[in-house]
Amino acid sequence: MSTIDNYVGLNVQPAVGLDQMSIYVFSYFYDIANDAGLLSTDDDPSSIRTIPIRVLKQTAKNVCRGTTTTSKEHPFLCFDLTYIYSLLTKGYGLSEDIEVHICKKIQEFEVAWSLGLALKLL
Numbered sequence: 001m002s003t004i005d006n007y008v009g010l011n012v013q014p015a016v017g018l019d020q021m022s023i024y025v026f027s028y029f030y031d032i033a034n035d036a037g038l039l040s041t042d043d044d045p046s047s048i049r050t051i052p053i054r055v056l057k058q059t060a061k062n063v064c065r066g067t068t069t070t071s072k073e074h075p076f077l078c079f080d081l082t083y084i085y086s087l088l089t090k091g092y093g094l095s096e097d098i099e100v101h102i103c104k105k106i107q108e109f110e111v112a113w114s115l116g117l118a119l120k121l122l
Contacts, residue, residue: 004079004086012091019093023100024048026111030104032080035073036063039102048103054096056085 033039036059039049060081062068074080088094104110 004082005090008083008086008091012087014091014093019095019098023088023094023098025100025102026104028080029084029100030102032077032084033102035077036081037068048101050099050101052097052099053085053088053094056081056088057096060085 030039033049033051033056038051038055038059060078063081064078088098088100089096
């Protein structure tokens with residue numbers, strides 16, 4: 001993780017006060033959590049699942065060691081989970097104990113980075 005931690009630490013500026021807010025993640029985060037088995041197969045994409053960031057770290061370790069069946073099905077899952085963990089902790093400065101809310105849709109609308117960018121530009 002240290003290589004990714006170093007890269008993220010140098011290229012992402014921490015958001016002040018982010019640790020005081022509820023954190024919701026969508027799109028890529030949802031897809032990776034789903035591939036890693038962190039979401040129930042019965043979950044409705046509109047439902048919200050909450051997990052502590054430390055679960056992402058432990059799941060990344062398990063996937064990178066090859067101790068899960070998803071390791072073979074998703075060859076880049078190790079990198080993706082490690083990147084997400086590093087982005088949240090080293091990039092945004094969040095504690096491993098903070099819980100993130102993961103979902104794919106809000107009121108039947110899929111949320112993606114392009115919508116987030118559009119909202120920021122308004």
